[in-house]
Amino acid sequence: MTNETLAPEVLTDQRRLIGVNGKSRKKWLLVQPVSNTSMMVDSGSVSMPLNLMMVATLAGQLFEVDFIDERVGDHIPKDFSGYDVVAVTSRTLNAKKAFQIAEAAKKQGKIALLGGVHPTMSLEEAQAHATSVVYGEIESVWPELAEDVINGSMKPLYRVEALKPMNSMLRPDFSYALRGRNSRKYSSRIPVLATKGCPVGCNFCTTPTIYGKNYRYRDIERVLDEMRYHQERLGKEKVHFSFMDDNISFRPNYFKELLSRMGTLKVRWNANISMNFLHDPEVAELAAWSGCDLMSIGFESMNPETLKSMHKGSNRLDNYGKVVKNLHDHGIAIQGYFMFGFDNDSKESFQMTYDFIMDNRIDFPVFSLVTPFPGTPYFEEMKPRLRHFDWDKYDTYHYMFKPKGIGSDKFLDKFVKIQQEVYGARAIMRRMKGKPLNWVWLANLKMNRFTRGLNPAMYL
Helix, strand or coil: CCHHHHCHHHHHHHHHHHCCCCCCCCEEEEEECCCCCCCCCCCCCECCCHHHHHHHHHHCCCCEEEEEEHHHCCCCCCCCCCCCEEEEECCHHHHHHHHHHHHHHHHCCCEEEEECHHHHHCHHHHHCCCCEEEECCCHHHHHHHHHHHHHCCCCCEEECCCCCCHHHCCCCCCHHHHCCCCHHHECCCEEECCEECCCCCCCCCCHHHHHCCCCEECCHHHHHHHHHHHHHHHCCCCCEEEECCCCCCCCHHHHHHHHHHHCCCCCEEEEEECCCCCCCHHHHHHHHHCCEEEEEEEEECCCHHHHHHCCCCCCCHHHHHHHHHHHHHCCCEEEEEEEECCCCCCHHHHHHHHHHHHHCCCCEEEEEECCCCCCCHHHHHHHHHCCCCCHHHCCCCCCCCCCCCCCHHHHHHHHHHHHHHHCCHHHHHHHHCCCCCCHHHHHHHHHHHHHHCCCHHHHC
């Protein structure tokens, strides 16, 4: 399937700007900055940056496009004279680096575009460093933005008024990343999108600001066609996909139909998923049949008051054990996310979490510290208590504020201890005994080495 059959209306908009099927002489540089955090972020193999590949695919039909990914070792040039537009994506933890790149491009007279989560959530700050800021997703403002680039009449802000249907989305062209000399450092798992948005509205989440409470989805056949394309490109059936959706399971009927159809492709896949209906054994059975090898689930806390305070209504403690059993019974591994640092946390919170992980043999536990991200309701609530606004440390691995229920020294001691205990050799054997020797085992062994070197000071 060609991009033209995927989204003819998008191509019509773009070709109208040029008047012929050629390209503008203006050239773009897309940049994925590395983060400056001291923890295990952007280390080892990294995920293909799907959002920037979508931007490259759009821009590439009108402009010449180069792509740089600092995470895999690409170097950003000091001289941007070969480009007209330098577009940089940013999360909070690499915002300082993104701002530096945009500033340098702007000083050299280039169009400096900033987009991504942090510029959307912290708009005024981003505007101070860029020619223009893209608020939200670029696809929905693309015709206007592209026309302004061609005409040299940039606006300071491109803000989505109406989100476009996902069926207008082009199939991302990964060749922009794969032709780089460091492309071997990308994960073999291919990112894919079936849906966008999450109407749940957790108070610490950035998604409602970026997408509102809209929930959009692609026709299932389009998702399957994209998977078939990659099977053909790679010359094999058993291709591994990672769904990058915020909440792929929000519409159960859509999700079940997608799984039912995927089963015929013989692919393997993983996804972040809400547990709101994973207690249904049929879902786990369908997921396994369709090729799921891992579900990433935000358990977050064992404390019902904490779950209530974060508006995490989909998490019901009495369902946790059932969800785990359903997935494990069908051979699906679980990457479980657990957060510490809420005001309701106590010494007992750590013990309850440890017991849950060990009793339920969670395959790959991930621990983080509560981090109020700018632009969220939680950030505004916690702003007076935040220790600093150093974006490099907004990586969910640094201590942001003192929880009311436990002192800072004891808190960080226990945060280090639970990681070292869960990833101790005996604990790994207990959790992983009898499970397939695959990458999850290797990840546990890597975490065993990493956690042995942890100390409380690293989180300050």
